Amino acid sequence: MITKLITFFGCLPLIIFAMDINGAVDIRLKMKDFQDVGFMLHGVELNIKSTYADQTNDRLIFALQIPYSPHWKSDMFFYHYGDAYAIVKGSLGKPNVKIGRFDIPFGLIKNFDSHTALLPLLFEKSLEIKKDIGADIFGYYKMLTYDISFTQGFNRWETPRNDRPITARIGFDNDEIKYGISYYNSTHAMNGKMRMVGVDIEKNINPLILRAEAMIGDYLSGKGLNVMIDFPVFFGIEGRGSGLLWKDNFTYQSYGLELRKEISFLSIAAGFIHSREIENINNVVLQTIVRL
Amino acid sequence: MFNILFLIFDFSVTRAGVCNWRFPDKDIQTLFPKATGYKTEVLTYSKTEKVKIESLLGAKLDDDETQFNFYRIYKDTSKIGLVLTHSVKGQYGAIEVVVSLISKYDTITKRNITIINRVLIQRDREVKSKELRGSKFLDQFIGESVKSKFDNIKLVSGAEKSSNAIVFSVRKMLIVQQVLDRERIKPK
Numbered sequence: 001m002i003t004k005l006i007t008f009f010g011c012l013p014l015i016i017f018a019m020d021i022n023g024a025v026d027i028r029l030k031m032k033d034f035q036d037v038g039f040m041l042h043g044v045e046l047n048i049k050s051t052y053a054d055q056t057n058d059r060l061i062f063a064l065q066i067p068y069s070p071h072w073k074s075d076m077f078f079y080h081y082g083d084a085y086a087i088v089k090g091s092l093g094k095p096n097v098k099i100g101r102f103d104i105p106f107g108l109i110k111n112f113d114s115h116t117a118l119l120p121l122l123f124e125k126s127l128e129i130k131k132d133i134g135a136d137i138f139g140y141y142k143m144l145t146y147d148i149s150f151t152q153g154f155n156r157w158e159t160p161r162n163d164r165p166i167t168a169r170i171g172f173d174n175d176e177i178k179y180g181i182s183y184y185n186s187t188h189a190m191n192g193k194m195r196m197v198g199v200d201i202e203k204n205i206n207p208l209i210l211r212a213e214a215m216i217g218d219y220l221s222g223k224g225l226n227v228m229i230d231f232p233v234f235f236g237i238e239g240r241g242s243g244l245l246w247k248d249n250f251t252y253q254s255y256g257l258e259l260r261k262e263i264s265f266l267s268i269a270a271g272f273i274h275s276r277e278i279e280n281i282n283n284v285v286l287q288t289i290v291r292l
Numbered sequence: 293m294f295n296i297l298f299l300i301f302d303f304s305v306t307r308a309g310v311c312n313w314r315f316p317d318k319d320i321q322t323l324f325p326k327a328t329g330y331k332t333e334v335l336t337y338s339k340t341e342k343v344k345i346e347s348l349l350g351a352k353l354d355d356d357e358t359q360f361n362f363y364r365i366y367k368d369t370s371k372i373g374l375v376l377t378h379s380v381k382g383q384y385g386a387i388e389v390v391v392s393l394i395s396k397y398d399t400i401t402k403r404n405i406t407i408i409n410r411v412l413i414q415r416d417r418e419v420k421s422k423e424l425r426g427s428k429f430l431d432q433f434i435g436e437s438v439k440s441k442f443d444n445i446k447l448v449s450g451a452e453k454s455s456n457a458i459v460f461s462v463r464k465m466l467i468v469q470q471v472l473d474r475e476r477i478k479p480k
Contacts, residue, residue, distance in 0.1 A: 018334035020359070056366040057329035092317060092329050140317045173318070175413075175425060207384035207417045232384050232417065264355045291356075 019050040023292040026116060031284040042287075043077055044068040061087040079123075079130040080115035090139065098136040098149075104129065105136060105147030105169040106182040107200040107213040108226070117240075118271030118285050119256040122226035125246035126215050127184060127196060129154060132165065145171040145180070153186055163188040178202040184217075194219040207232050220248035237261045252277045265291045311379040311388055313363055314414050323375065323392040323410050326367050330375070333362040335472045348438075348467045351460075360468050365392075373409060376469060380461040382454035387424075388415040389461040391433075393469060406469060407437045411462055420451035424458065438466040 026042040045067045052060040067081035085100030103109050106123065109130055114121055123130055134151030146169070153163040163186035171180030184196040196217035203210045209230040216223040224246035233239045240258040245251075254275035261268050267289040275281050313319070320327045336359045337345065346352055365373040374393045379386045392409040411433045413425045423429060432445050442463060447455035 018332050018361075020334055051332045053331040056331065056369055058332050092320060092327065140315075143318075173315070176421075204417070204421065206419050206421045209417065236381075236385075238385065 019048070021046070021048050023047060024116075025290045025292070027288045027290075029286040033282050034284070041070060043081055045081060047083075057091060058089050061089065063087075082131060093140065095137050095139040098138065099134075101131055101133045102136060102149075104132050104149050104151060104165065104167040104184075105138065106167050106184055106196075107169075107180070107198040107215065108202070108211055110147065110169055110171065110180065110182075110200075111178055111202060112211060116267070116287070116289055118258045118269060118287060119228070119240065119242040119273060120244055120254055120275070122213055122215060122224050122244060122246065125244070125252050126217065126222055126224055129165070140173075143172055143174055145169075145173050153188075163194070176204050192219075196222070222246065222248035233259060235261075250277055267291070311377045312361065313375060313377045313390060314388070316363065316375075319375075319390060319412060319414070320365065322412070323390075324365050324367075324373050327365045327372065328368055329366045331364045331366070333364065335360050335362055337472060341471050345464075345467055345471050348471070349464055360472065362469075362473065374406075374469065374473070376465040377414070378461045378465050380457045380464075382416060382418050382457050383451065384419065384454075385417040386415070387413060387418065387454060387457060387461070389458055389465070390414050391462055391465040393466075405437050406466070406473075407435050408433045408462070408466070410434060411458075413458070416454075418451060418454050420448050420454070423448040424451055424454060429455065429458075433462055436462075436466075438470045440466075 023044070023046040025044050028040055028042045030038045030040065032038075045065055048062075048064045048066075050062050051058050052062075063083050063085055065081060065083040067077075069077045069081070071077065082101060083103075085098050085102045088097045088099070090096050104127075106127060108114075108121065109123055132149075132151035132154055134149055136147060136149035138145070138147040148166070148168040151165050151167070153165050165184055165186035167182070167184050169180050169182040171178060179199070179201040182198040182200065184194070184198075186194045188194060194217065196215055196219070198213055198215040200213035201211070211228040211230075212226065214223075214225045224244070226242070226244045228240060228242045231239045231241070238260045240260070241256070242258075243255045245253045252275070254273055256271060256273035258269055258271040267287075269285075269287040269289075271283075271285045271287070273283045273285070275283070316330055320330060342353060361377055363375040363377075364371055365375060372394070376391050376393070377388065378391070379388050381387070390412040392411070393406050394409040395404045396407050397403075398405045411430045413421075413430070416424065418424055429446070429448050436442065442459050445455075445459055
């Protein structure tokens with residue numbers, strides 16, 4: 001079989017080098033205002049990543065996530081699932097290009113993996129976009145990281161809004177601190193220009209990790225701040241506290257606490273989120289993730 | 293142009309448990325300043341190899357340690373080193389260790405042996421992080437090989453548990469390399 005494959009693909013310059021397949025099932029029990037209790041399969045994901053190399057360099061990386069959720073358009077599922085991209089890697093130290101559906105490089109989205117987190121993040125209220133389809137040019141220069149992406153623009157219900165966002169971030173990265181400045185620019189047919197500037201920081205104050213971001217934009221004069229602190233509790237339980245404030249036509253504020261314990265293939269978490277926009281809402285969420 | 297053979301070096305379908313190298317482009321500048329590229333390889337083990345690793349290590353592999361990432365480092369077309377990454381439990385959470393290896397000609401055995409080039413910590417939550425990441429602690433690993441007993445390593449005071457975890461992680465990577473690596477690194 002391998003000989004046949006070599007014969008068939010003999011003309012290609014690439015070598016298959018590594019493939020990684022894994023998956024996860026995320027199940028949640030949600031209680032709204034200590035009354036409405038709902039059990040749900042939040043999402044199932046199958047992740048396939050393969051790396052192709054020439055004689056001396058990784059050249060092409062494919063990442064595909066096959067997600068399933070019975071409620072794709074609620075609970076922000078679409079924000080966090082459905083990566084499908086290829087990375088064309090440049091030579092060491094040279095720019096790389098990512099093409100497909102990926103996280104746009106703005107603020108904490110760039111470095112913080114939030115796709116199973118229980119606490120809300122600022123982009124949900126401000127940009128209302130996380131994953132988008134397009135191209136991203138990114139790389140390192142000494143201690144700096146840079147990203148610029150050109151994407152189509154999808155709204156929060158995952159339908160095209162075609163406002164063609166351009167997103168850019170320049171970050172500084174070392175062992176103890178990461179910080180960056182981001183810019184987002186899009187033109188919406190109905191709402192006009194939407195420009196947003198953000199600063200983000202991730203600082204290790206061991207054993208704590210502080211993450212914060214602030215954004216300001218001209219669309220509806222929106223501005224907001226999000227602060228998160230990760231802290232160890234005991235018996236390997238990790239805690240995370242969060243506070244979020246967003247102001248445009250309305251004011252949204254929330255604070256929450258998440259406790260998480262990793263046990264081999266399981267990740268078990270409990271979260272409490274108090275939010276206030278038009279009314280006060282208290283959510284309690286119990287989460288079990290089974291990693292496959 | 294398209295004359296390089298399509299070779300299947302390692303095509304493995306495996307479960308989670310891989311500790312990725314987070315900042316390869318940046319770390320390579322420190323570990324191998326002359327490097328021009330790297331290739332990623334995901335290696336799994338057979339039952340026999342698992343038994344061998346565990347017997348040399350004197351401990352069981354973790355449940356989710358079903359595969360290991362090998363990053364082969366090149367200078368032009370020459371293989372000059374290898375990098376392995378591993379996540380180990382410290383006092384305040386996971387410590388992610390990056391171990392870079394080179395090959396050296398041993399005049400006594402008259403064979404190439406694999407030794408440690410450098411060790412880095414890419415992520416940790418330790419209170420004594422600065423000391424654990426410092427050259428005073430990590431430089432002690434330079435030149436050690438799979439045959440080393442690591443008895444002489446001076447642990448960071450007040451962070452003995454995490455220091456021992458790092459020693460264990462480095463030893464594990466050396467053993468994993470010895471058992472699983474099917475390619476040799478050319479001497480520097």
